[in-house]
Amino acid sequence: MNNENIIGDRVKKWLIVGPPLFFLLIFFVVPSLIMFVTSLRLPGEFGGLAPLVAPVGEVGGGYGLTLEAYKFLLSNTLYAEVFLKSFGVAAVTTLICLMLAYPLALLISRSRKRFQNLMVLLVVLPFASNFLIRIYAWMIILGPESAVSHLINTILGVLGIAPVTLLFSPFAVLVGMVYVHLPFMILPLYTNLEKHDSVLLDAAQDLGASSWQRFWKITWPMSLPGALAGSALVFIPVLGMFAIPEMLGGTGDILIGNLIKDQFLGSRDWPFGSTLSIMLTLAVLAIAGLTAWITRRMGGMKYAE
Amino acid sequence: MALLEICDVTKSFGDFTAVNNVNIAIDTGEFFTLLGPSGCGKTTLLRMIAGFDLPDSGQILLDGIDILSIPPEKRPIHTVFQSYALFPHMTVAENVAFPLKMAGEMTSETNSRVKEFLDKVHLPGFADRFPNELSGGQKQRVAFARGLINHPRLLLLDEPLGALDAKLREEMQIELVDLQKEAGVTFVFVTHSQNEALALSHRIAVMNHGNLEQIDQPSRIYGFPKNKFVAGFIGKTNMLNAQVLESTSSHLKLILSGLGEMTVPGKEGVCVGDKGAIAIRPEQVEILPYSEEGEVKNYFRGKVHDYLYSGDVTSYIVTLVDGTRIEALLPNSTPGQAKSFEVGDSVLVAWKYEAGIFLNE
Numbered sequence: 001m002n003n004e005n006i007i008g009d010r011v012k013k014w015l016i017v018g019p020p021l022f023f024l025l026i027f028f029v030v031p032s033l034i035m036f037v038t039s040l041r042l043p044g045e046f047g048g049l050a051p052l053v054a055p056v057g058e059v060g061g062g063y064g065l066t067l068e069a070y071k072f073l074l075s076n077t078l079y080a081e082v083f084l085k086s087f088g089v090a091a092v093t094t095l096i097c098l099m100l101a102y103p104l105a106l107l108i109s110r111s112r113k114r115f116q117n118l119m120v121l122l123v124v125l126p127f128a129s130n131f132l133i134r135i136y137a138w139m140i141i142l143g144p145e146s147a148v149s150h151l152i153n154t155i156l157g158v159l160g161i162a163p164v165t166l167l168f169s170p171f172a173v174l175v176g177m178v179y180v181h182l183p184f185m186i187l188p189l190y191t192n193l194e195k196h197d198s199v200l201l202d203a204a205q206d207l208g209a210s211s212w213q214r215f216w217k218i219t220w221p222m223s224l225p226g227a228l229a230g231s232a233l234v235f236i237p238v239l240g241m242f243a244i245p246e247m248l249g250g251t252g253d254i255l256i257g258n259l260i261k262d263q264f265l266g267s268r269d270w271p272f273g274s275t276l277s278i279m280l281t282l283a284v285l286a287i288a289g290l291t292a293w294i295t296r297r298m299g300g301m302k303y304a305e
Numbered sequence: 306m307a308l309l310e311i312c313d314v315t316k317s318f319g320d321f322t323a324v325n326n327v328n329i330a331i332d333t334g335e336f337f338t339l340l341g342p343s344g345c346g347k348t349t350l351l352r353m354i355a356g357f358d359l360p361d362s363g364q365i366l367l368d369g370i371d372i373l374s375i376p377p378e379k380r381p382i383h384t385v386f387q388s389y390a391l392f393p394h395m396t397v398a399e400n401v402a403f404p405l406k407m408a409g410e411m412t413s414e415t416n417s418r419v420k421e422f423l424d425k426v427h428l429p430g431f432a433d434r435f436p437n438e439l440s441g442g443q444k445q446r447v448a449f450a451r452g453l454i455n456h457p458r459l460l461l462l463d464e465p466l467g468a469l470d471a472k473l474r475e476e477m478q479i480e481l482v483d484l485q486k487e488a489g490v491t492f493v494f495v496t497h498s499q500n501e502a503l504a505l506s507h508r509i510a511v512m513n514h515g516n517l518e519q520i521d522q523p524s525r526i527y528g529f530p531k532n533k534f535v536a537g538f539i540g541k542t543n544m545l546n547a548q549v550l551e552s553t554s555s556h557l558k559l560i561l562s563g564l565g566e567m568t569v570p571g572k573e574g575v576c577v578g579d580k581g582a583i584a585i586r587p588e589q590v591e592i593l594p595y596s597e598e599g600e601v602k603n604y605f606r607g608k609v610h611d612y613l614y615s616g617d618v619t620s621y622i623v624t625l626v627d628g629t630r631i632e633a634l635l636p637n638s639t640p641g642q643a644k645s646f647e648v649g650d651s652v653l654v655a656w657k658y659e660a661g662i663f664l665n666e
Contacts, residue, residue: 203390205378206355207451208407217403221394 039274047268105189172248185230192226314363325515341512398432563627589660590633604655
């Protein structure tokens with residue numbers, strides 16, 4: 001290969017890799033750096049940030065860089081609790097999504113080809129309407145006057161149990177979280193399951209595997225990369241979600257997302273909000289890294305073709 | 306009693322009859338081949354033996370017991386699939402041990418048993434590899450080991466060598482025969498390749514359009530094809546249209562329009578007036594110069610139309626007086642000589658009396 005070709009190849013490579021790299025730089029790296037610097041600054045008197053350098057003539061503190069926000073975060077276990085709770089909600093949501101999505105993805109992948117596309121379309125159809133509108137719909141569905149509430153409370157009444165309020169509860173938050181994120185679990189699972197060669201199941205059956213064994217020894221282990229990808233796609237956004245707990249949850253159902261939002265819009269403490277954001281970003285990166293590591297250890301890369 | 310009995314089995318898919326009233330009995334230890342063109346029903350028959358399809362009517366007996374109500378996973382029958390169907394997420398050893406694991410027969414000896422079978426298929430030291438790290442031939446061997454490890458009563462092989470290249474296929478054919486002998490397992494082998502069938506089998510069943518055309522030993526299938534389909538499908542053959550003038554147990558007198566009369570060995574069930582063909586294999590046709598006309602009995606006159614030199618043999622195309630073309634395969638015994646006759650030579654095509662076989666229409 002001559003030099004011109006090598007240069008040409010390099011140019012092509014950068015033309016392909018360049019734009020997404022540039023996008024990540026502008027919309028991820030730079031904001032993260034801004035966020036990091038903000039977390040080290042002091043809040044302004046009326047929100048915003050205090051100047052880095054004291055104005056001329058002014059004496060006293062309240063200017064420059066500080067670790068105050070990080071100290072504050074560690075000073076109160078309340079914040080750690082919110083973090084833990086957010087992880088818990090994300091984990092439970094992911095698990096429920098996995099259990100609901102798996103049978104459906106399996107059904108779609110084993111249907112006839114022309115029905116498959118229709119069913120995938122139905123899975124993504126909710127995306128056609130606005131996310132907030134769909135959450136408002138859940139407020140009505142779970143509201144005290146809704147048919148669902150009446151039905152549940154009537155059944156509970158017959159069983160002699162006191163009526164419950166569905167809306168503004170951890171239950172409602174979970175319903176909303178699962179509802180919104182379910183397609184993100186179904187799609188990667190379906191994409192994986194659809195590629196499975198049905199002759200492998202025939203072979204397993206031929207060699208003595210019952211239907212139960214065929215699932216646990218063939219289908220499930222081969223679908224793990226899809227299940228992991230779906231889990232990451234659900235877990236990570238749920239971790240930072242603030243709209244759903246805000247709309248469907250009660251006063252006690254605060255997650256990190258709400259806490260961060262409050263620092264910027266409510267308490268107007270930008271440095272502390274930035275600190276919380278940085279912590280969340282680090283947690284998400286750690287989880288994404290762990291997922292990639294597990295996938296590789298499972299040998300997922302070895303047989304994925 | 307035969308190991309496997311297929312009795313009056315019929316299977317249709319919609320209007321299409323895939324298997325039509327087939328009867329086969331396979332003995333223990335046999336290497337039995339189902340041979341036929343694609344779509345002849347051989348794979349459907351195999352799937353019914355394995356249990357993946359159920360016949361519309363008929364019975365399949367294993368050791369005299371009807372197995373149709375038994376699901377595939379409970380039948381002591383394993384299949385080697387054309388695409389190998391190795392489990393990609395398991396190592397070679399895990400693949401081979403799979404049938405033992407499913408049967409709950411994992412013991413302390415499992416490892417050594419897996420090793421023993423990997424040795425048998427000439428894959429020692431491959432235990433920890435994954436299937437996508439293996440070549441086609443190696444995958445095939447793993448599939449054989451997996452199919453044989455828990456001693457099935459019957460191993461079904463669905464065109465197992467079809468995906469391999471020609472040279473490897475020949476090597477695997479020899480290994481397959483050795484493996485079958487060593488394992489002592491009855492093989493039912495499906496193929497569309499007549500060479501494979503002739504080389505490997507103890508007996509061959511030739512199928513066409515869902516019908517069983519003939520079951521016999523390879524040499525008898527080749528030497529005494531029962532009808533025009535079998536004669537044409539297995540090997541090359543010359544066919545001369547003929548009608549029966551006289552039929553006795555020892556011989557048939559035939560009239561060939563435009564060529565004259567000819568006598569061939571007698572055959573059961575042939576009546577005067579039957580139409581059919583005389584079949585003669587190219588390697589059984591001799592070519593002689595006119596001068597030797599007195600020396601031979603069964604011959605026709607013709608002209609050399611063309612020849613094809615292929616090293617060990619030369620194939621001559623001779624046109625008979627009525628325009629029929631006959632192919633003759635002559636060995637080249639003299640070094641450096643490509644042909645014994647020139648294009649345009651007037652010659653005799655002759656054959657031994659026994660080589661001419663009458664086939665009914």
